[in-house]
Amino acid sequence: MSISKESFFIAIVIFFAVSGLVVRNFPFNQGNIDKDMPPIITSFDLFAGTSYAKYIYDSEDARYNPPYRVMGVEKSLTIQPVFYFLLIASFTKLTSIPVYQTTPFITHFISVLLVMSVFVIVRRLFNLKLALVSSAIALFPESKWLFQLFIGFQYDQYSFLFVPLIFFLLINIFCKEFTTRQVIISSVMIGFFGISQWLSHFVELFLYLPFFALIIIYFAFRNKFSKEYFIVCFFALLVFLPFFLYFYPMTKEGHLSAGFSENIKELFHFGKPSPYPSYWPEPRFNSILNILSVLGIVYLAFKTAKSEWSIKQKLFLLLMIYIMMIGFSNYIGVDANRVSRQLFNGLSFLALLPAMGILLVYSVIFSNQKIKKFSSIFIILVLTVIFFYSAPKTYASLANIDINSFVDDAKWESIKWIRDNTAQNSTVFYLNGFFHEFSMFGERPFMEGIVLPTPESAQYNFQNLCSKKFSEKFAGHWGNGEFAGKRRYLKNRNGIFNFSYIYPFDYAEAKKSFDYNETMSLVPLRFFDYAVVQYKGSQFDNCIAFFLNESLNLGHVLVWNNQEMAIIKINKSSTGSKEGKQ
Amino acid sequence: MKLPDKREMKPLGISFLVLFLLAVIGTIFTSTSFIGMLSLSFAVFFYFLMPGYFAMLNFDFDALERIILGMAASSAIIPVFLYAINIIGFKITTTMIISSILLFISLSVLIREK
Numbered sequence: 001m002s003i004s005k006e007s008f009f010i011a012i013v014i015f016f017a018v019s020g021l022v023v024r025n026f027p028f029n030q031g032n033i034d035k036d037m038p039p040i041i042t043s044f045d046l047f048a049g050t051s052y053a054k055y056i057y058d059s060e061d062a063r064y065n066p067p068y069r070v071m072g073v074e075k076s077l078t079i080q081p082v083f084y085f086l087l088i089a090s091f092t093k094l095t096s097i098p099v100y101q102t103t104p105f106i107t108h109f110i111s112v113l114l115v116m117s118v119f120v121i122v123r124r125l126f127n128l129k130l131a132l133v134s135s136a137i138a139l140f141p142e143s144k145w146l147f148q149l150f151i152g153f154q155y156d157q158y159s160f161l162f163v164p165l166i167f168f169l170l171i172n173i174f175c176k177e178f179t180t181r182q183v184i185i186s187s188v189m190i191g192f193f194g195i196s197q198w199l200s201h202f203v204e205l206f207l208y209l210p211f212f213a214l215i216i217i218y219f220a221f222r223n224k225f226s227k228e229y230f231i232v233c234f235f236a237l238l239v240f241l242p243f244f245l246y247f248y249p250m251t252k253e254g255h256l257s258a259g260f261s262e263n264i265k266e267l268f269h270f271g272k273p274s275p276y277p278s279y280w281p282e283p284r285f286n287s288i289l290n291i292l293s294v295l296g297i298v299y300l301a302f303k304t305a306k307s308e309w310s311i312k313q314k315l316f317l318l319l320m321i322y323i324m325m326i327g328f329s330n331y332i333g334v335d336a337n338r339v340s341r342q343l344f345n346g347l348s349f350l351a352l353l354p355a356m357g358i359l360l361v362y363s364v365i366f367s368n369q370k371i372k373k374f375s376s377i378f379i380i381l382v383l384t385v386i387f388f389y390s391a392p393k394t395y396a397s398l399a400n401i402d403i404n405s406f407v408d409d410a411k412w413e414s415i416k417w418i419r420d421n422t423a424q425n426s427t428v429f430y431l432n433g434f435f436h437e438f439s440m441f442g443e444r445p446f447m448e449g450i451v452l453p454t455p456e457s458a459q460y461n462f463q464n465l466c467s468k469k470f471s472e473k474f475a476g477h478w479g480n481g482e483f484a485g486k487r488r489y490l491k492n493r494n495g496i497f498n499f500s501y502i503y504p505f506d507y508a509e510a511k512k513s514f515d516y517n518e519t520m521s522l523v524p525l526r527f528f529d530y531a532v533v534q535y536k537g538s539q540f541d542n543c544i545a546f547f548l549n550e551s552l553n554l555g556h557v558l559v560w561n562n563q564e565m566a567i568i569k570i571n572k573s574s575t576g577s578k579e580g581k582q
Numbered sequence: 583m584k585l586p587d588k589r590e591m592k593p594l595g596i597s598f599l600v601l602f603l604l605a606v607i608g609t610i611f612t613s614t615s616f617i618g619m620l621s622l623s624f625a626v627f628f629y630f631l632m633p634g635y636f637a638m639l640n641f642d643f644d645a646l647e648r649i650i651l652g653m654a655a656s657s658a659i660i661p662v663f664l665y666a667i668n669i670i671g672f673k674i675t676t677t678m679i680i681s682s683i684l685l686f687i688s689l690s691v692l693i694r695e696k
Contacts, residue, residue, distance in 0.1 A: 032613040033622070060673040062665060086674070087661040093676045094625035097618045105622070109630075110657070116650045124647070158657075165654050178641070181695060185640050189655055196658040199665065243662070246669065 033101040037412055038441070045153055046103060049085060051440045054099040056082075056089035065489065069480040071504035072425060072445035076489035079254040080482060083199035084158050107154045110161055115139050117164045118348035125312050129362070129379055134355035136383050137289065138348035140390035153341055155201035160345035162193035163208050167319055170212060171312050173228050174219035180231070187232045191239025198244055202251075203338055204345075206264075211322050215315065249497045253484035267335045274336040283327065283343035285354070295357030302360075320349045358382055407438050410564035414532050417560050417567060418442035426529035429474060431461065431547065432538060437479055444530075447476035447523060457520050465543040470550040473514070473522040478504070487518060531556075531568045584694040586639055593645035594635060601627050630656045633683050636690040659686065 033039070038050065055066035062085070065078045092102040115138045123131035169186040172178055178186060197205040220229045248256075256263055276282065285293060300317070303309060309317065327343035327350075330336035343350065362382075366375045411434065418428055419442050430439045433448035440446075450458040457475035464471045484490045484501070491502040505516045514523045525531065531551070535544045548566060552558060555571040601623035608619040634652025637659070643651065663682050664674050672678060 034615050034618040056674065060675050062668050062674060083661055083665065086665055086668075087657060090661060090664050090674055090679050091625055091629050093674070093679050094629055095618075095621040097614075097622060102622075109626070113650070113654055113657075117654050120647045120650050161654055162658060165651060168651070179695075181693075182641055185637070185693070189637070189659070192655075192658045192662050195662050199662070243666075 033097050033105070036098050036100065037416070038100045039104055045155070046107075047436060047438060047440055049088065049154055050100055050103040051443075052078075052080060052082070052085035053088035053092070053103055054443075056085055057092055057099045062086045062089070065482055066443070067425075068443045068445050069440060070482055070489055071478050071480075072427065073489050073502055073504050076491060076502055077250060077484075077493065077499075078482070079250045079484050079490065081155060081200050081202065081251075083196055084155050084201075087158070107157070110154075110158050112139070114157065114161050114164070114345075115348045117161065121164055121168050121316070122352065125310075125316050130352070130355055130359055132379060133358050133382055133386070134351040135348065136386045137351035137354055137390075140386055140394050153201075156204055156341055157345055159197045159201040159204035160342075162197055163204065163319075163346075164349075166190050166193050166208075166212060167215075167316070170215055170232070171315055173232055174215070174223065175312060176223075176228070180227070183228050183231050184235055187235035188239055190232065191236040194236065194240045195243045198240070199247060207326055207339070207342065208322075211319065245496065249499075250484070250490065250493075252497075253490060253499065254482075257485065267338060268333060269335070270333040272333055274330040274333055276330070276336050276340055280340075283340055285350075289354045292354035292357030295360045296353035296355065299356040299360040299363075300353075317352075320346075320352055323349050407434060408564075410562050411438070411534070412441075413562055414560070414565035414567060415439065415442045418444055418530065418532065421560075422530060427527065429476065429523075429525065429528040429531045431474070431531060431544070432534040432540070433458075433476075439479055439532075442532075446479040447521065447528070448479065449474060449476045451477040454519070460520075460522075462540055462543055465547050466540065468546055470547070470554075473524050475520055475522055477520060478516070478518075481518070487516070525551075526570060526572060528570050529572075530559075531570060533566050533568070534564060535561075535566050536564045583692050584696045585691060586636070590639060593649055594632070597631055597649060598627055628683060629660060629679075632656075633660055633686045633690070636687045640690065640694055 038046075051066060051069065055069075056062045062082050063077060065073070065076045065080070067074050070076055088099060088103050088106050091106065092099045095102065115135050118138070119131050119135040122134055169190055173183050173186055194205065216229070216232065223229065252259075258266070323342055323346035326339050327346065329339045362375070362378060365378065366372050415434075415438065418426075422428075422444060424444075426444050428439070428442060428444045428446040429449065430446055431449040433439070433450035433452075435452055437448070439448060448457075449461045454477070457477060460475035461471075482489075484499075488501040488503050490499045492500045494500060505511065505514075510516070510527070513527045514521055533544050533547060535541060535548060538544070548558070548568070551568050555573075557569045557571060558566060559569045560567040602620075605616065605619040605623040608614060608622075609616045612619075630653040631649065634654065634656035635648050636652075637655055638648035638652040641648075660679075660683060663686065664679065667678065667682070668674055
């Protein structure tokens with residue numbers, strides 16, 4: 001069996017990985033990516049990513065917040081890390097399918113691309129066997145593959161993609177594998193990768209910057225500050241700095257408002273381990289991979305003792321150890337929410353350890369020259385076992401993720417009706433709310449009457465309605481926020497660090513109607529244009545029936561309903577218009 | 583400037599065929615239309631594969647490295663470029679995206695050493 005046949009085999013494995021995702025049961029679109037609806041409904045980040053990407057796709061502009069995510073404020077400058085959304089939106093422009101479908105597609109695609117990027121690097125730095133086995137392990141972990149699809153955090157996965165690339169280019173530059181022209185091109189690319197991280201999820205930029213800085217410093221002294229050192233720094237910074245300087249003042253108004261040092265300080269709480277968020281799967285190998293990892297450590301130690309590692313291999317192994325150190329640094333008190341994700345992101349690096357364990361077994365078995373000719377069959381057998389052991393479990397995990405969707409077709413239809421049949425500046429009250437703010441897909445400014453985990457507004461509304469009292473005002477939380485400072489948004493940029501601001505509900509009708517509150521607002525029903533309710537299938541059916549009957553008695557109009565949901569158009573003729581709205 | 587030769591274009595042709603095949607298989611095994619699947623394959627080819635592949639022709643990598651590392655490079659460079667022109671004031675239209683990709687490919691070929 002020749003090497004090219006092994007490559008063909010890995011191509012088949014990858015094909016199964018991709019096709020497995022295509023044929024699996026998407027509860028919403030039933031695998032039909034033409035459909036104008038989200039394929040999977042599990043995580044807030046997927047909603048957020050999709051809604052931002054859709055706004056960029058529709059408006060063809062990435063500079064502004066979608067008004068429906070900032071309580072109706074028009075043309076406010078976004079401080080969101082817009083890059084991931086822009087990638088999805090611009091990619092979708094070249095297809096005939098909706099953004100709803102391309103968002104999870106890109107998430108899948110980037111996760112496979114990440115494994116493949118590490119595959120080609122390991123293949124070049126070590127050997128094909130190790131690359132094949134480690135990438136197979138990384139492609140098919142037993143469970144929770146595509147952690148990002150389950151939990152969210154696609155941004156970090158995307159941001160992490162550039163870690164192996166920056167590493168690969170840097171070591172090739174400093175090991176003098178490139179000509180001067182190639183060094184310049186690579187340096188420009190490194191600048192682009194850095195910017196991509198900075199504009200998507202900058203945690204990875206800061207987490208891995210010390211490692212890359214150490215590589216640069218190490219080679220600077222090793223190569224006696226050769227010209228590559230200056231070329232890399234100059235060209236990478238030439239690309240990086242303009243974007244950094246453009247975005248930093250904006251993000252300083254929001255995510256980094258406390259400054260770099262304070263944000264970094266917030267990460268560290270030395271003294272006691274930082275727990276994983278309760279809704280996370282545990283980022284751990286299973287027992288078989290743990291045993292193989294121990295064998296892998298033996299293999300590493302054996303090779304190290306014989307000084308068989310080249311400088312490139314040493315640095316790759318150091319990067320693997322660095323990822324592990326970051327990933328487990330929650331045990332010394334670093335915020336687990338930030339660092340433990342690196343164990344999922346860096347899985348394709350960490351898979352190198354059990355793969356080395358398998359190679360140790362391989363080298364022991366095939367030390368006998370007589371059976372050497374069967375060595376390729378052994379590798380193929382290992383790949384087959386990994387696939388048939390892991391893939392069914394992986395697909396089962398994915399199917400489990402799929403059925404945990406917390407909205408159904410009936411709810412989606414109500415959202416879609418709002419999206420397609422109401423004026424752009426209509427304001428909507430979702431009395432029952434939607435867990436994880438699914439309502440943002442309605443693409444209208446909205447307030448939710450139930451927001452988990454804060455029960456206050458639900459208590460207020462349903463205590464009234466269930467005791468047959470139709471209050472003039474309803475309690476709720478306004479959808480999203482994305483503030484740049486205290487309850488404000490960036491309106492215009494007047495200088496590098498100088499912005500003008502705009503505040504939500506800063507117009508006469510809103511001010512007259514209610515006091516906006518970030519936690520809970522009491523808003524008259526007449527302030528809204530539409531109210532969306534779930535009248536069947538919840539524990540509040542009787543209370544909602546009362547709400548519907550009273551609303552109709554007050555002159556509001558039922559404009560749409562299905563077997564579960566109803567939409568009421570608020571009759572404003574007797575209660576005044578909404579002139580003066582932003 | 584150095585135009586890619588037949589040997590260098592071959593991986594692109596094979597990738598195109600593989601993506602076309604995936605579109606056909608996707609159409610058979612899902613309820614998605616062929617046009618939908620084909621457009622997705624085309625977008626992967628044109629947006630992710632082509633720009634990065636042409637950029638990677640500037641390096642002495644093999645075909646697989648050029649394809650995979652090139653795709654990752656495309657996913658950084660194309661959106662950054664689009665963001666830059668958006669900041670200047672241009673809209674991110676389909677025409678602008680296609681033009682940007684073609685411009686980047688041309689640039690990659692132009693800076694290639696003979």
